[in-house]
Each structure stands twice: as structure tokens, then as C-alpha cells.
Amino acid sequence: MTSAKLSILLFCSLLFFGEQSFANNTNPQFNFDDNYEGEEISHESHQAIYDPFEVVNRKVFAFNELLDKKVALPVIRQYRKHIPERVRTSVTNLVNNLSAPFSVVNSLIQGDGQNAMASFSSFLINSTVGVVGLFDVAGDKKIKYNEEDFGQSLGKYGSKAGPYLVIPFLGPSNVRDFSGFAAEKIISPLAFNSFEVGNKRDLISDELAISLSLVNGISIRDSLIEVVDDIRRNSFDPYSTMRSAYLQRRESLILNK
């Protein structure tokens, strides 16, 4: 697919999803009267959990949990044991820097010029002075930005989360966020790369693309180790805790709270 066709497709999907107004940014209201009987939160942007595929999702969740305990956690343990902290920080910086251009584009889609500028500056500084992103020089200089992805852009334009999904190997998501994720992977020069640059599509080798994805996965899982551990230890139903936490987190990222 040529880049022009893909751009049109993305634009149309944005229009399709964006038929509703911008996401509302108000805080929930609570009832503190003595006669309060546990009623729902009154909150315009509060969405009830919609999980029509719960039976399948729970099975995938169980599969992911097993995979996580048997494969991912041992890898992370070795990663933490053998790789010094400063190197791990550099890996996280590198992965974050590679995703910065997406934040630039999505900030522009969302009309957030300030964040677009901040993420662009960060990418420029870290890719050069920060040695291809290994050092977060921009962050040290207090250039901070919110990471924005296509799922958030869709949400900003009023697209509802849709059914909750648990994706094999990847974890919690929903129709909106997974569509955004897939769209980014399709156009990303570091993933499937559907853009043709100078009649060339294979900007990087498949091996490098897979390695980057794995490093990205390890880095993300590493950052979540305490949170997931806490849920596993304390929750009466880890599936619903993870679901609620994921959906709330995504809503707050869309609203940039």
C-alpha cells in the first residue's frame, strides 16, 4: 500500500471514529449524604465496563498469566540480575525515544501543539546529543512530554473504548486501543513498515525489527513488575482488577489528567 493510500485510510478512520464530540474532562462526583447507598458515580466521561467477550478474554488472560510466569518473568529476573541499572535505564530511554515520533504525530492530530513541540525537541536532542536515544538528555533538561498513541487520538475525538479485549501475548486492550496499536505497527518503519521510502520498504532487517519488539516488551514488563505483582498478591479477582485499572488508566491518558 502506498503512503498516500494509507494516509487516506487513517484519515477516514479518524473521521469515522470521530463523529462524537471531544472527550469530556470533568472529575467524578460523589454522594456523601448519610443516606448514601452505594450508587454509581455521576461522571459524564465515566464509561461502564463493557466486556461482552469475557469468557474468551478470561481464557486468554489465563494463558497470558501462565506465559508470563513461565517465560517472561524468568527473562526479566535474569535481565535485572545481569544487566546493571544504568544500562537498563538506557534501554528504556532508547525504546521511549523510538516511540517519540508517534507522540509528535498524535499530538498534532489531537491539536496539542505544545506536546508535539516538546516530544519533537526531545526526539531531536536525545537522538543526537543523547547518542541515538541512549541518554535522556532532554528529560534531564526538564523537557517532558506526554506519550501519545493513536488509540488516545481516537479517544480524544470521542471514539468509545468498545469491547474490552485481552490480546494473546500482549495483555489488556480494547477495540479502540488495539486498532490504534495495529495501525501504528503497520506504518511504523521499525515494525511492518508499509511506507515506501525511495522504493524501499525494508529500512531495517526483520531480525532487528523483532529484536526491537522484544527489547520493548522486556522494558515495558520490567517497568510493570511491582504493579502486576501487587495485583496478583492482593486482588480477589486479578482479571477484573486488571481490566478496571487498564480502562481507567487509558481514560486518564486520553484526558491527559
Place this chain on the structure above:
Amino acid sequence: MSKIISSIFVFLFCISPSFADETKEVRNFVNTLGNKIIAVASDNGLKVNQRRDRLTNIIDEVVDTNWISKFVLGKHYRVATDSQKEKFRKLYHDFMVNTYGPKFNGYNGEKFTITNVINDNNYYTAKCIFYPKNGEPDINIDFRVRKNTTSNQPQFLIFDVVAEGVSLIETQRSEFGTVISKDGLDNFMIDLQERIKKLKNEAVQPQSAKISSVKKK
């Protein structure tokens, strides 16, 4: 017309200082509380269990477990009998203080700042940033605070903690709701009782020792 405008101004002048004062009070409340917790959590002169007990007491004083116990039961609250409600209220209280008191036990004196206090109609949100020591990213935590005016001495109470956009009470409501719908309230309360027993046993064999051994690996 001018009378209306001037009366609006008078009204605004009367009302805004009280809001401003209360916002300041909330800031002081959260600040004092945070410093108190950090002081106890990083006091090496105390034994682990002593620290744990003190932290549990601090949490007990300021967290509005009575109100939260209604909120987290949600739709199941209305259909519960009075004795179930009362039993759950007590169990939830024990669950909360024994789960969240010890969490601060491993806290190693990392500092925090209150960036803003917002008045959200009938409660306040104190927005805070915590700075971990080991170069990990900053953590945004909001404390939702309300003034309890029903008691003789009005006091501030924390009724929710929102970490990186995830509300503690909303998550618990969702989690508890799923389990109660499946197993019923009475069975859930048996599970809750078991959990509290386990948490209290951990007090004898402190969890913080386990955490530090994991980190050393």
C-alpha cells in the same frame, strides 16, 4: 442592575476566601500526613512491627473506611441486610488498614510535593508527585479528600487514592462487584476474613523483609 452586580461581587468576595482557606487547609493536611508517614516509615529506631502498627494507626485515623465500604459494595449495598452491611463495614476497615498500612513500611524516605489542590464541588483533590530515589520515573498520585462535618469536630478524611489515573475505590468496586455477583456477599466476606487473617499473620513475619530479599536478587 448595578445592585445585582454588586451583590454578586459581595457574594463572591464572601465565598472565595473560605474556599481558598479550605484549599490551604487541605494542602496542610496532606502535607502533614505525608511527612508523618515518611518520618515513621524511615525511622530506623523502631522495630519493623512497631513501625507497621504506627503506620496502620495513622492510616486508620485519616481514611474514610465507613463511606468507602458503601461505595465499593455498589449495587450490592442496597440489597444487603443491615447485619451484612455492618459486618462488611468492619471487615473492610480491617482489610484496608492491614493492606495499606504496611505498604509504607518499605518506604525509604523518598520525598513528595503537592503540585495543586483542586476544589471539586463537595471534595478536594490534592495532586502530588512522588520522586523515587533510584532514578525511576516520577509517580503522580492524587488524594481525594472530603471534610466530614457530621462529627462534633469536623475533620478531613481521605476517601480515594488515584495513582496514575487509576482510582483505588473504583478498582475495588469493580473487583468486589465481580466476585460478589459470582459467589454472593456472604462467601466474599468469608474470603475477606481469611485475607485479613493472612495479613495479620504477615505482621508477625514482616513483608518488608521479603521485599528487600526480592530486590537483592
